[in-house]
Amino acid sequence: MVAKEIQERKDIPNEYKWDLESMYESVDAWNEDYKKCVKLSKEFEEFRGKVVNSSENLLNTLKKRDELYRLVENLYVYTHMKLDEDTRLGSSQELSGKGLSLYVEVEEKTSFLIPEILTLNEDKLNTYMDEQKELKLYKHYLDDILRMREHILSAREESILAQMGEVANSPQKIYSMLNNADLKFPVIKDENGKDVEITQGNFIPLMESKNREVRKTAFESLYETYKNYKNTFAATLNGELKSHIFNANLRNFSSSREASLSENNIPLTVYDNLINAIHNNLDIMYKYMDIRKRALNLDELHMYDLYVPIVKDVDFDIPYEQGVEIVKKALSPLKDEYLKGINEGFNSRWIDIYENRGKRSGAYSSGSYDSNPYILLNYHETLDNVFTIAHEMGHSMHSYFSKKHQPYIYGDYSIFVAEVASTTNECILLDYMLNNVTDKNERLYLLNHYLESFRTTVFRQTMFAEFEQLIHEHLEKGEAITADYLCETYKKLNELYYGPDVVIDEEIAMEWARIPHFYYNYYVFQYSTGFSAAVSFSEKILNEGGAAVDNYLNYLKSGSSDYPINVLRKAGVDMTTEEPVNNAMKLFKRLVDEFDALI
Template structure:
């Protein structure tokens, strides 16, 4: 990994490696003009309060105004925040971002009347409105999506009470965030150099990936011992969150908290159950992977703190950005000439902010607005991971580009359920290209290790998390209380089931439930596993050049939110209501296992 002696200032980075946000706004003065326009638009929208259901014209006008207001606000919001991300120490753009956030809160409050009023329109009146006003027909899917929620929307007074109780429902998650990010303190541990350092959540992963087993063990023990010291408090937080989910579901007359979480995406419950059942049927593949890990690490006993250690050592891969761009293009060439030309457009015309600079936000993302091309933020550092991150974020960018170019604004946003499909498809295509074009045995094993870990972490582990959420909610729905002992027992049993006989269980891993923030965004993690599985299934079809696979996939990218996510994936060639896509993804996992096992015999 290439690390510069000092982190450069923003102005020291060459312009060719910076994104061009002037494509959104050429000046702050233009941003200010649009800010005023949005303020005027939200006041204009307020005039439709209690009047939407009066006529088809009022309904149409309010929808158009709301969409135009949201579209312009998105532009303001994205620009202000992306400018602030260039240098978080720049107080001017931090202030701009704060103003955009405040405006967003105002918009949400002043437009909150729309959904209840649209839902209040009777079916007969809605049909009459469609007949009266042909233009309203374009928004039928938009309106149907809102009105689909009708069975679960309460009276205006009841909704008001629930809204007022919203902060109480969010309290368990907020308390956990404060505990987990501000209050928790971990002990000192030794790093690879034998130096005493304070353990943090950020440092934990680097320590458990160490080739020094003692370093891994000490970091693991220190982390989970700390959570274990507060096990009863943490159990009370999670129990309160589960109860809040169940309360909300019962009040709205959903059959379960899980149904309440999945209904907005229109994803059937069987998608969740199919995922768990299919993984259960393929546990032997995970067990084989753990046995292989044990063999390659040369261990008599494989402990949970050995799970993240690299199986292939002493591989130093340096990939400069120019080489990464070229390799990504070659890897994604199966998606066709137009797609590759768009990659060139992204590389050459200010879509990507490449390198780290002083004050720049960490990590990577793809963002943008409907009226601009997408953007990608990177902190590229010449590693294999950086190159795969580039491919991943470009997947998001291309999904947004195609959706925005082919859909009206109100249908351009795709759901979270499919958000990781395009990014993971890109990674899978790139990995396939690299494996087929790598002759060096050690490098090939390193790549296989990287890919196998993605399956373990994203398919198996996230499914285990999803099953844990399902079990604990069902326990409370049947009248049980989630004590620390019960949570630890459930988690320990699942961990043993998912990792198998070659992994030793201990008193610490049973506390992993206590450190997972996603458990406070309930029934979310299954989307990681389903999205990854769908992407692997789709990329396999493209790699095998199945007739129509590429064109169907590109149509999926162009569809945005024009249909429900399950339907969009079905049209692309994967039916997530069946086990088949997950089974096909795990066939890829099995083939990778076979290849690596053969290489170490």
């Protein structure tokens, strides 16, 4: 099947859509679990005031908590994926709202748990573990709670905060509805002179067009549309930032950044080292931009020229099925255990492949502890989309192995390590393609793609991270967040990161409004750190094999059974040092130099 035109979902065959029915075969089945969950959440309140009265009470409370969250996770994950199939559907919006409300209710009903655990001292906890051997399963979970002792509030205050959860989520929800469902972009002419409506899904493919006028028109049309709503987007982002700062202040953190990173026990120096390392290597980015300008034979390199492949006359038109086969062959160094998992994924309808009207933009991996991992794509037949398959399958295999080898309490993994598995797959895929290409232009094209991965995943995401830090700090100083401030700050960062050989068009100042990750509370820096760790892992896997592959698989199987920094360190990558980022920059320099020599 070739998906060229944007279709209604009902017109796409089921084989190209994910199988959510394996979670809930009907809304009635979902409602049955909903009722069960409501009942369980009420029953959980019976533990209030009694959690640490005895070792038996503590164990029973933790078991009941697992049962409750395992169920509400199924309910919530299903509704968010169902909504993402077509965000226009009122029935899906209603179900999603119901699922979110229930999750917030469960948070409120269980909010007394952590404050009560915090009344335990270490000696008492050790005594309880001696009395109840099953409590040893929860040791890391309990240690992590005690680590956060000074940032946990009273049971009453935690209850109030939990009840505020849905309100705090409002800016992100409003943004999503505006950005994905309500915002309409103009119709322009594509390179064949045909009318094409700009969408979130086809914007980057349009920016990759060889026809510069198509790129320019798409770029200006999209950001002009955002500009028409700039004050609304600024207001939603302002609301999101204020909720981050409110939470940090209430929990006695010195900043919202510290509050966010503390959740995974990530030192602030990891964030600072990343930005410093990238600033120290911007000259390599400037050289790459100079090469791009020369290779495209342009008097001026504009922001709408950054996605078009530099190498002319090389087309990778890759149907989805062919893309899958490429990914499977590339990942063969990861051994049979890994390959068995990805084959299950490709053959068992884990993936929602093509764009349809109303579908959430972008790509992600999702799922609950009890479900299959699921992947949302908006597949277009480009090389970049093949890498998206590998990327999201990396996430899904991380989930697959974590759930298979860890109990529920540790069956998920932290955000900090989440992007490592996905990007390792991309690095291995690129190495495979570079090793199997003989044509000089195709090699140049692939090198260009690898360099673009560095530009977009390391440099650009670090720029996003710096923007996120600056706007939070601006608000924390008592300054106002306005659309003009956001545009000015964002444009200045583009000037810094892209250098003197790029014309920083006025339209790019609105790009912040297009980035949903600014609602994720210091998420984006982890793309850059994750890419750096992935470079280290992929080089070890490809150059050493054997034990390096085993170490990597052990990382995938670790879930959240230890702090993310420790999980990576055990597998051979220490993110508390500058070494992984600096190694990635050395590779980037080698690639730039090779590209410059061949172009």
